[in-house]
Amino acid sequence: MTSEASLQNFHSSPTTTKHKKPTTMSRVDTAPVEIGLNAAIVALTRDEPVVLTVRDNETSDGEMADGLPYGPFAPLEHRTLDIGLRTWVAEQTGLDLGYVEQLYTFGDRGRHAQPRDSDPHVVSIGYLALTRIDAAAEIQSGSWRSWYHFFPWEDWRKGRPEILDATIGPRLKEWATKDQGPSSQARPLDRQQRIRMCFGLDGAQWDEEKVLERFELLYEAGLVEEAHRDRPETAGGWGETPKLGAAMRYDHRRVLATAISRVRAKIKYRPVVFELMPDDFTLYELQKTVEAILGPHLHKQNFRRLVESAGLVEPTGEMKTRTGGRPAKLFRFRRDVLLERPAPGVRVKPGRS
Amino acid sequence: MTSEASLQNFHSSPTTTKHKKPTTMSRVDTAPVEIGLNAAIVALTRDEPVVLTVRDNETSDGEMADGLPYGPFAPLEHRTLDIGLRTWVAEQTGLDLGYVEQLYTFGDRGRHAQPRDSDPHVVSIGYLALTRIDAAAEIQSGSWRSWYHFFPWEDWRKGRPEILDATIGPRLKEWATKDQGPSSQARPLDRQQRIRMCFGLDGAQWDEEKVLERFELLYEAGLVEEAHRDRPETAGGWGETPKLGAAMRYDHRRVLATAISRVRAKIKYRPVVFELMPDDFTLYELQKTVEAILGPHLHKQNFRRLVESAGLVEPTGEMKTRTGGRPAKLFRFRRDVLLERPAPGVRVKPGRS
DNA sequence: CCAGATATACTCAATTTGAGCATATCGAAT
DNA sequence: ATTCGATATGCTCAAATTGAGTATATCTGG
Secondary structure (H helix, E strand, O other): OOOOHHHHOOOOOOOOOOOOOOOOOOOOOOOOEEEEEEEEEEEEEOOEEEEEEEOOOOOOOOOOOEEOOEEEOOOOOOOOHHHHHHHHHHHHHOOOOOEEEEEEEEOOOOOOOOOOOOOOEEEEEEEEEEOOHHHHOOOOOOEEEEHHHOOHHHOOEOEOOHHHHHHHHHHHHHHHHOOOOHHHHHOOOOHHHHHHHHHOOOOOOOOOOOHHHHHHHHHHOOOOHHHHHHOHHHOOOOOOOOOOOOOEOOOHHHHHHHHHHHHHHHOOOOOOHHHOOOOEEOHHHHHHHHHHHHOOOOOOOHHHHHHHHOOOEEEEEEEEOOOOOOOEEEEEEOOOHHHHOOOOOOOOOOOOO | OOOOHHHHOOOOOOOOOOOOOOOOOOOOOOOOEEEEEEEEEEEEEOOEEEEEEEOOOOOOOOOOOEEOOEEEOOOOOOOOHHHHHHHHHHHHHOOOOOEEEEEEEEOOOOOOOOOOOOOOEEEEEEEEEEOOHHHHOOOOOOEEEEHHHOOHHHOOEOEOOHHHHHHHHHHHHHHHHOOOOHHHHHOOOOHHHHHHHHHOOOOOOOOOOOHHHHHHHHHHOOOOHHHHHHOHHHOOOOOOOOOOOOOEOOOHHHHHHHHHHHHHHHOOOOOOHHHOOOOEEOHHHHHHHHHHHHOOOOOOOHHHHHHHHOOOEEEEEEEEOOOOOOOEEEEEEOOOHHHHOOOOOOOOOOOOO
16 A cells, blocks of 8 residues: 655556546535644753643543644634644644644545544644744643654664664564565565665665655554554554554654654754744754754764854853853854845754765 | 745744633534645746646636646545546546645635635645656647746746846835735734845845745735735736736646745755656756756756766766767666665755855 | 863864866858 | 867866864863
8 A cells, every 4th residue: 555645755656547538627526525734743851852742632432542733624713724723732732833834734545543434534734833842831731742752763862773673674574575466566666675765774874854754664564553553454463563652543643753754854954943942042952952853963063163154043142051061152043044045954964974 | 914835934923822721622613625636747848847737627717817737636536635636637638647746735715716605615735746748748638838937037047037126026115115914013024024035135145946935925915916816805006017927727826836846946855857857868958957947056067077976867878969069978867876865866056156 | 179071162184066177079151 | 171169078176165083161069
């Protein structure tokens, strides 16, 4: 089953449609559709990237997995999609969002756990929101969870996670050699290669932006809980499969994966880090924040040279003394860069050696 | 009126929502919603970037503006969103799409020209498709139009377009000093600054990726036809306003603007140019293609060094002789780069001097 | 006062990038 | 046949950027 999101980067084999003559569009057979707005709200608590999760925004039906704040788009109430999102988030968590950005619209059937067949098909739009921890303290409901709780294999802060070679690698290789189905010919990259590229195995290098591709691959391979929840008939051998990260409701883990991918990519070419920082900060704190998101992306004092020469920050004149060593200058974000250069960001690179 | 898409890059002032206690989600007041799938299909004919337009896919109601191929998402027929898109495109134009990528989901009211209030609210999802010109020749309906036909101010191939200083600049400055409304305080960038950054006026530099921001600004300022079509009540003085590019139906010009933005951005970090090229090509043809999309982005023979050293291409061994000068080596795309490096692309830069 | 920790300044070489020169080969005009 | 215009392609060279390291300053805690 081809996941839709992977089409962002790969060809998909075109559907072999008969070439009908162009017809006038009919409005028949449009089954009811509901639009779900889902928010991945990201903050940082002590160098830990966290996401806001809620548990009980629907009647508790025994399922206790975490979920993201979400709600249906009501076009009569919400003038725009993101007003709708802000309204739902405020209502469910008490948080007024600042920075909000649309991620992706998912529409494939069978990824949203429809209780009844008569329920409307849900198309879900994922959003990324960034917030500071002081604003984040206001929340009235929901809880902050490390995003690595849901994606342990993405946590490279202490080096390569063991789960990669201990569990994920072997199970994926096993899956790669299993039944491929007849449609495997059309696929541009075969399973082996996709695994290699996604998870940086066999000499390929790890790309911290491929969060979504990795999750979709694990889903496709049936290695995450959601895959079995969505298609119980394929649950063979699920019992002995170890849990790979905590599951989420509906397709929320996919939305979160998209959010992480986006943050990791965007931090490099737009000054979004500062949405997560307090007004004043030291350069080391800034670096720690970037590393919390990207992983310890081998930088050094070059990092300070980078942000200073890029004009991203300016000294406040104050010092921070409780630093454990020599006092550090405090800096603030230079909002003027937005008026100067087209694409400023903390453009860290993979590293030469 | 804040355009929704501009939220990709700017803060928006949070809606001041009362903090209600989290409630169980109700399914009341969900007015019917229809999802429109819209395809901006881009190709290249003789160094001219073109987009596939259709005219008569709905009952002709006198309006004869161009539109993009589109159709409603029918969840019972279309397993995924992009299968739906491919189906509609095939039906309306006879073209089987190859590379397809989702762009953005627009949902704001009043941008989609609802004939009757009783009609369902339409949320439209924009897609970008890239195709080669030989495949593009197959089309049975619709016509290819230069994308600069709709966005003349984006055409920098012969230097800075006169329309910028002759028309757009003055009219925008006039609008900037007009009535700002009471909500202008909360706006992070005022009109002057937005104009400056979007259109590279007053010393700011032109950013070829800001296609959508520019169009949204013109829409907001009432300088494009669609603005008056959507809100006839504000049509004061529209008669004497010169036409800024050809209008499109519904919000299709916005979708096209998003598509151009995306192509221009993506060509720099993913090998998407090759979706537009024939199998074999000379390096100069490749450069011309890039320039047709980005504008003459001051490169030189450094371009060849770039693509060759990046391993993006490999020589076929053949030569192209009818080149007007010394015969050129033919190259083909090295598909293997996808397996080697994480983000290869024709990463041209603005230029130092 | 010292050890440990962090902050900050500065250096230096490898690499990348911007810009230009020189030469090769074709077609068309003279 | 020769010349000119146009393109192709190889090579050089200096400027800028980047990766990596060294040296020194100043705090906290023992």
